Amino acid sequence: MNNTHMKRICICSGLSLVGALFALGIAQAKPPRSEAQAAQERAALFTAVAKGDALWHSPKLGTNGLACANCHPDGSATNVHTWPKFQTNLGKVGTLREMINWCIAVPMQGKVLEYDSNEMVAMEAYATYAHRGIAIDLGKDEQHGGVPVKSGPGYPRF
Amino acid sequence: MEKISRRQFLGMSTKAGAATLFTGIFAPTATSLFGLAGVAEAATKRVDPFTFAILTDAHLYDIKDHKFDDILRKGVADVNSMRPRPDFLLYAGDLGQSGKKAELLKGKKILDQLKMPYKIIPGEHDYYLDMGKAWRGLFGDEHWSFNHKGVHFIGMNSILVPDFWTLKGLTPRERMGMMEELECHQCGAWGVGEKQLEWLARDVKNVSPDTPVVIMTHSPLWDYYPRWNFQTYDAPQIRETLRKFDKVIAIHGHVHQVVYNEIGNIRSSGLLSTSWPWPYPPVKLDYPQIKQRRSDPGDFEDGLGAADLALNSDFDAIIHWREFSDLLPANIKNGLKI
Numbered sequence: 001m002n003n004t005h006m007k008r009i010c011i012c013s014g015l016s017l018v019g020a021l022f023a024l025g026i027a028q029a030k031p032p033r034s035e036a037q038a039a040q041e042r043a044a045l046f047t048a049v050a051k052g053d054a055l056w057h058s059p060k061l062g063t064n065g066l067a068c069a070n071c072h073p074d075g076s077a078t079n080v081h082t083w084p085k086f087q088t089n090l091g092k093v094g095t096l097r098e099m100i101n102w103c104i105a106v107p108m109q110g111k112v113l114e115y116d117s118n119e120m121v122a123m124e125a126y127a128t129y130a131h132r133g134i135a136i137d138l139g140k141d142e143q144h145g146g147v148p149v150k151s152g153p154g155y156p157r158f
Numbered sequence: 159m160e161k162i163s164r165r166q167f168l169g170m171s172t173k174a175g176a177a178t179l180f181t182g183i184f185a186p187t188a189t190s191l192f193g194l195a196g197v198a199e200a201a202t203k204r205v206d207p208f209t210f211a212i213l214t215d216a217h218l219y220d221i222k223d224h225k226f227d228d229i230l231r232k233g234v235a236d237v238n239s240m241r242p243r244p245d246f247l248l249y250a251g252d253l254g255q256s257g258k259k260a261e262l263l264k265g266k267k268i269l270d271q272l273k274m275p276y277k278i279i280p281g282e283h284d285y286y287l288d289m290g291k292a293w294r295g296l297f298g299d300e301h302w303s304f305n306h307k308g309v310h311f312i313g314m315n316s317i318l319v320p321d322f323w324t325l326k327g328l329t330p331r332e333r334m335g336m337m338e339e340l341e342c343h344q345c346g347a348w349g350v351g352e353k354q355l356e357w358l359a360r361d362v363k364n365v366s367p368d369t370p371v372v373i374m375t376h377s378p379l380w381d382y383y384p385r386w387n388f389q390t391y392d393a394p395q396i397r398e399t400l401r402k403f404d405k406v407i408a409i410h411g412h413v414h415q416v417v418y419n420e421i422g423n424i425r426s427s428g429l430l431s432t433s434w435p436w437p438y439p440p441v442k443l444d445y446p447q448i449k450q451r452r453s454d455p456g457d458f459e460d461g462l463g464a465a466d467l468a469l470n471s472d473f474d475a476i477i478h479w480r481e482f483s484d485l486l487p488a489n490i491k492n493g494l495k496i
């Protein structure tokens with residue numbers, strides 16, 4: 001019996017031990033997430049997405065009438081799957097949040113958001129949800145239209 | 159000099175049989191002066207070669223010295239610099255952003271700097287504050303036709319939606335605000351509507367099938383991406399009415415991008431805006447090789463521009479997208495034969 005085989009046996013028996021304990025309900029430090037809790041978390045996420053949607057379409061982030069959605073309907077062309085990357089107008093490797101703030105400050109002539117503010121997280125959530133399922137590809141040079149939207153706002157509402 | 163060329167233009171159009179009233183000369187216009195007999199007289203397969211220019215989607219705000227004012231001015235200067243000088247300009251809608259009279263007035267003042275006459279149709283951004291009242295006051299009819307050097311030109315209002323505001327009790331400002339969102343999912347799909355379909359049928363009834371036709375609408379005459387109203391819901395009926403013609407060239411605003419399609423006898427070209435470029439929606443393009451490159455957000459003129467269409471005697475046409483920045487790939491840099 002070689003080493004690898006030995007290890008496999010150990011891992012297997014380890015796993016079946018965990019499985020057995022799990023079945024008995026005694027291995028967990030806390031109980032598994034209940035369906036109600038999962039639903040609550042999902043609702044919290046989509047409340048943030050909806051808040052992001054409202055901000056995305058609001059000219060109030062800027063001073064010249066423009067909103068993010070003027071150029072990025074349905075969160076398109078934010079290319080969230082390509083960040084962080086070198087972005088010419090940032091002059092460095094930056095993040096989606098930095099780009100959002102750049103858009104607010106320069107084309108929209110507005111006041112930038114705190115990077116960890118609820119508003120910024122909501123905007124990031126909105127744009128990212130519009131690109132769900134698209135493979136992460138850092139620095140990829142492409143403009144993506146996002147996930148096609150058939151009807152409604154493009155995300156579940158709670 | 160300028161006045162002479164306008165008169166010459168008007169003269170030629172009148173000779174061709176249509177009462178051509180350009181906003182550059184008279185405003186508002188009157189559809190009643192377009193006679194069917196006049197339209198029929200103009201039918202001819204031969205085109206007296208000429209060029210016309212196109213601008214669209216300025217999205218002017220009622221804000222002093224807004225950056226889009228300058229971009230529209232740049233478009234007007236570009237068109238004025240074209241040689242040979244275009245006979246006229248067509249404007250494909252969305253001159254304003256929020257349908258305010260002040261926006262449209264500002265736009266009209268800038269367009270009046272054109273050294274040639276122009277004809278214009280409304281876009282959704284011009285319209286839904288007062289249902290086109292201010293626009294009509296400044297520019298006249300929402301649909302029109304005229305003949306020029308052997309070509310029958312048609313313009314129509316393609317942004318009409320069924321009433322979504324009355325039941326919801328929306329104010330005009332709220333209604334406009336919803337329409338301002340490209341992805342408004344409560345506003346419904348646009349079309350030209352029954353009345354304009356009937357008008358179109360009457361308009362082309364006596365126009366012979368070998369007449370070259372150019373039609374301008376704000377939205378595309380095919381289902382490109384309905385979510386963003388990159389469509390006209392009654393485009394199938396429009397295409398049916400125009401089916402008898404040998405060849406129809408369609409141009410449309412609204413998409414803020416270079417895009418091309420052919421359906422039957424209709425060749426459609428999308429146009430660059432003078433405000434912001436829109437990304438290509440997440441659908442397969444019918445002509446993926448006819449596409450502008452992605453624009454640089456750091457350059458406010460990137461992906462924007464004007465256009466011209468040069469027609470020869472056989473109604474072969476070349477559309478030139480005149481991007482202010484250098485973003486056209488080699489295959490369409492020097493124009494596209496359509």
Ligand SMILES: [Fe+2]
Pocket residue numbers: 215217251252281412413414431
């Ligand atoms: Fe537009």
Ligand SMILES: [Fe+2]
Pocket residue numbers: 252281282283376411412
């Ligand atoms: Fe539009």
